[in-house]
Amino acid sequence: MAEARCMKCKKQVEVKDPKEVVMKNGMKAVSGVCGTCGTKVFKILGKK
Numbered sequence: 001m002a003e004a005r006c007m008k009c010k011k012q013v014e015v016k017d018p019k020e021v022v023m024k025n026g027m028k029a030v031s032g033v034c035g036t037c038g039t040k041v042f043k044i045l046g047k048k
Helices: none
Strands: 003-006 011-022 028-034 040-046
Touching: 003 028, 003 040, 011 040
Parallel strands: none
Antiparallel strands: 003 011, 011 028, 028 040
């Protein structure tokens, strides 16, 4: 399960419907929705 920081809730939350994406610079990230409030959340993972 992925976790990311929600800027609306101001805490680490569980990511609902996580999708791994690759940004323009080649770094991986997880994009999804906050499980608490429904706001979009995003977490950069790195180049791994």
